[in-house]
Every structure is written in C-alpha cells, then in structure tokens.
Amino acid sequence: MKGFYSLLYKEVVRFWKVGFQTVLSPLLSTMLYLLIFSHVLGDHVEAFPGVAYVSFLIPGLAMMALLQNAFANSSSSLIQSKITGNIIFLLLSPVSYPEIFLAYVLASTIRGVLVGCGIFLITLWAVDIPLKFPLWALVFALLGSFILGATGIVAGIWAEKFDQLASFQNFIIVPLTFLSGVFYSIHSLPPFWQEVSHLNPFFYLIDGFRYGFFGVSDISPYFSLLVVSICLAAVSLFTLGLLKSGYKLRN
Amino acid sequence: MNPAIAIHQASKRFGSLKAVDCVDLEIAQGEFFALLGPNGAGKTTLINLLSGLSRPDSGKLAIMGFDVSREYRKARRSVGVVPQELVFDPFFTVREVLEVQSGYFGISGNAAWIDEILARLDLSSKADTNMRALSGGMKRRVLVAQALVHKPPVIILDEPTAGVDVELRQALWEFIRSLNASGHTIVLTTHYLEEAEALCNRIAMLKAGKIVALDTTSNLLKSCKARHVKLQISPDSLPDALLPGFIGRESGYHVLKLDEFSDLESILETLRQSGARITDMVLPHPDLEAVFVEIMRTP
Numbered sequence: 001m002k003g004f005y006s007l008l009y010k011e012v013v014r015f016w017k018v019g020f021q022t023v024l025s026p027l028l029s030t031m032l033y034l035l036i037f038s039h040v041l042g043d044h045v046e047a048f049p050g051v052a053y054v055s056f057l058i059p060g061l062a063m064m065a066l067l068q069n070a071f072a073n074s075s076s077s078l079i080q081s082k083i084t085g086n087i088i089f090l091l092l093s094p095v096s097y098p099e100i101f102l103a104y105v106l107a108s109t110i111r112g113v114l115v116g117c118g119i120f121l122i123t124l125w126a127v128d129i130p131l132k133f134p135l136w137a138l139v140f141a142l143l144g145s146f147i148l149g150a151t152g153i154v155a156g157i158w159a160e161k162f163d164q165l166a167s168f169q170n171f172i173i174v175p176l177t178f179l180s181g182v183f184y185s186i187h188s189l190p191p192f193w194q195e196v197s198h199l200n201p202f203f204y205l206i207d208g209f210r211y212g213f214f215g216v217s218d219i220s221p222y223f224s225l226l227v228v229s230i231c232l233a234a235v236s237l238f239t240l241g242l243l244k245s246g247y248k249l250r251n
Numbered sequence: 252m253n254p255a256i257a258i259h260q261a262s263k264r265f266g267s268l269k270a271v272d273c274v275d276l277e278i279a280q281g282e283f284f285a286l287l288g289p290n291g292a293g294k295t296t297l298i299n300l301l302s303g304l305s306r307p308d309s310g311k312l313a314i315m316g317f318d319v320s321r322e323y324r325k326a327r328r329s330v331g332v333v334p335q336e337l338v339f340d341p342f343f344t345v346r347e348v349l350e351v352q353s354g355y356f357g358i359s360g361n362a363a364w365i366d367e368i369l370a371r372l373d374l375s376s377k378a379d380t381n382m383r384a385l386s387g388g389m390k391r392r393v394l395v396a397q398a399l400v401h402k403p404p405v406i407i408l409d410e411p412t413a414g415v416d417v418e419l420r421q422a423l424w425e426f427i428r429s430l431n432a433s434g435h436t437i438v439l440t441t442h443y444l445e446e447a448e449a450l451c452n453r454i455a456m457l458k459a460g461k462i463v464a465l466d467t468t469s470n471l472l473k474s475c476k477a478r479h480v481k482l483q484i485s486p487d488s489l490p491d492a493l494l495p496g497f498i499g500r501e502s503g504y505h506v507l508k509l510d511e512f513s514d515l516e517s518i519l520e521t522l523r524q525s526g527a528r529i530t531d532m533v534l535p536h537p538d539l540e541a542v543f544v545e546i547m548r549t550p
Binding site: 002003005006007009010013014017018081084085086088089090091092093094096246251 | 302303304305306323324325327328332334336338339340341342343347350351352353354355356357358359397
C-alpha cells in the first residue's frame, strides 16, 4: 500500500502546489456565477416551494464545481505526465493498476470536495442554507467525485494532446453539468426535456446532493443513489479494465 | 543462481515493423553488458519489454528469475531503468522526486540512501531545487538517481551519456563501475562504442530486431577481419601492384587492407622490389567500431 500512498501524496501535492489555478480559480469563477445568476434571476424564480433561488443555486454550483474539478485533476495530471513523459516513473514501478486507480480517484475527490466545501463556506456568511441531511449531501459529493475522478482517468489515458482533452471537457463534461439542473429544477422544463434530463447521470448527482440540503428533490434520492452507484460501478470497471490492459500507456 | 536477465523467444511488432524478432538472451548476475545496434535496431524496445513499459507479442522475459508479466511487482523491484529521454516532473524538487519514487517501490525512511546517491552523483547542492531549474546534465543525473532509489540488483541504462559533457560522463561511469563492482548487474546501450569497449565484459549487437552478434568483448575484437596497415614510404607513391588493396590516405599514411596478417609479407616484398623505402609503419588493433561496422555490413 506504500506505493498507493506515495502516488496519492504526489497527486495531492501536485495540485496543491498550483493552488491558485486548481482551487482558488474555480472558487472565484463559481462565485461569479452565483453573483450574476442570483442577481438576475433571484426575484423571478422559485425552484422549490419556499426556497429562495440563491439558496437553491448554491448546492448546485458547489456540486458543479466539485464534479468539474474532480475530472480536471485526474485528467490533467495524466495527460501532463504522458506528454512530458514522466508517467514512465510510475509505469516502471511495482504500483498495481488498482492502486493507481484508487490514488488518482482519491486525489481528484480531495480537490473536488475542497472546492465544493470552499464554495459552501464562502457563501455561508451571506446566504442562509439549510443542511437537513448532511449524510446524503456527503454521500453524493463523494460519489460524484469518484465518478468524475475515474472519468478523468479515462480521458487522460485516451487523449494524446491537450486539444483532445479540452474537447472531452468542453463537449461532454461541461454540457452534462450545465444541463443537469444546476441552475433550475427540471420540473420547470417542458416534458420532453425533463425526459432527456433523466438520461443525464449528472442530474441524479446534483438532485441527490440538493436533497441533502433542502430535504426536497425532483426525484427520490434513493433512486438517484441507485443510478449514481450503477454509474460509479460501470465507470470504475471500465477504467480498471483500461489500466489493466495498458491501453495507450504500456506501448 | 538465476540469471539477472533471461529472454526467451521475445518478439514485438509495431504494425508491419518487427521491432524485436525472436530474441533469446541470458545475462548472468554481475555482468557489465552492452546492447549495441544502429538506431531502430530494437534496443529500446527490448528494454521496454524487460521493464514492463511495453508488452511482448510472444516470448518470455524474466529479471532475477521473476517473470516480467506474472510476477511484475518482484521483477520491477529487481530492476532500475535510466530512460533514454530526458523526462522529469516539473512540480517537484529533486529530493521530493526521489522520495516519491522510493514510495512507489514500497520504501519509507529512505533519506540516508537518497543522501548517498545525491552525494555520489554530485547533486547534494541541488536537492531542494525544482527539477525545472536544473541543466540537462543534472536532469540526466537525477534520472540515474531515480533508477537507484530502491537499490535494484539489475540496472539498465539506455544511452545514459547522450548529450552529457566529458567530466560528467567520466564521473557517471566511475559510479556505475563501483555499482558493478559491488555486485549490481549493468546493462548498457550506447552509441559511444569506445565506452562499451572499455566498460563491458560482454556485448550483444542487434540489427532489425535480431541479435546478430553475442560474445565477450575480447572475442568480438579478435573476430574482426577488417584489419589494415598504415605505411609511410619514400618516394611517396604506391606501386601499381598494391592499388587493389589501397583504402585511402590518412595523415600522410597510405592505408592498405589486410585480409590476413600474412598479406603483410607480400606488401613489403612488393615495396622492396619497386625500390620504395618504408619510413614508418603502423599496425592498428581493430576496435569495437570496426567490429560493429563489419557486423552491421554483413547482410
């Protein structure tokens, strides 16, 4: 397990050393989203009965930032290591592929949760947000980080240049997070788009996470937990398979 | 005793290119072994197969008796590889890099050995310097240090002196020699053939993925047929009878080909008959470069 701890330590230190870019920058951009959307829509929208729009928005934004940063951590670390060639030091070592998987996913989780908590803490002084079921919120935050950390590994292995990784992020991750109910309740959408939203796994993450705050959600949190757990199992198995095969790493 | 390296019928293909073609090779523990060949001969691919960076299409490879696929953890703990490319992690200092690398191999509390390697490689003053701030030669030394953090019994160096200045090259070889003297098996690839000749007790030459020569350094040197004699004569003109064996002029000498040492007698006789007087004669020993060129020219 020492190899796993070393890789985890290295991955956490790596993002912490560039904390302005990896932690403070997403905090700032998320706060700008909050400022603008709450100012423009705050008086016009009531997503959940009795919940102010700005309160509704904060958990969604925190989860969005958490997911995007968890993805960015593993994917950018892997592609940088591949392009600069220093991935060789890990590949030459006896660290096993499940240990590599766990270390990258946990480092992504730490960064994602750090950014998510940062947003929550910054907004705490200005906005009254209940936290009715903290365990639910924590479970969805962790599951979301695991899924996106693992997806980041897949993207980092698959991409051969930064351009390809940016495409993965801009054409898959960002649309899925933006269209997952971060800024709205899907009940405000036309029936067709509500159905489409149900195909988006990020919707279940954000809806379940929000349930932890308000005790209200668009769908049952148990169903969300089931969908998210299945997604995590599928992504994890796929990622472990990639690492085991050495696809684009050991050739 | 298990061989340090055992390769049996290893093959690796990239598309239509056979990078490694049914290679059989055994390297005993304690050897200082050279793997030579022109660019694209398959040296780095063979090293990658041994170190687990690439997987063979067929064949078996083992390090210290551990199969590199089935017992990859033990095999990788037994080998340290200095890669050819100058790669580094720009986020960390030299010491951090070595501590993390130690951790990958399951070693904690490795500070004393890390300090020793840093001192031996003249890197102590750079221990807390970020990798980005190091010169190319220093980065190369860190690569050597990274390969040694887990004290592997087998050390593979893939062109470790490419682009390295003379002083560092000598210091590096002195260090590697001392590791070999203390029992480490050294496998080296280099384009500097005089280095291989001076350091290695056995040599394999690769061509198009196949081993085309494998012997001790002294036997390879003895096997060289490409001998020649350098003559300075007066008057400075070769008799016509010697022109078929004339190779060229070199620093005022006529260089003549010798198929056998006994050819020398007939050359001297021809010169005597033509009235030419020999003012100087050099009979150079064949070096590894001559052997290499001869073997690589053989179809």
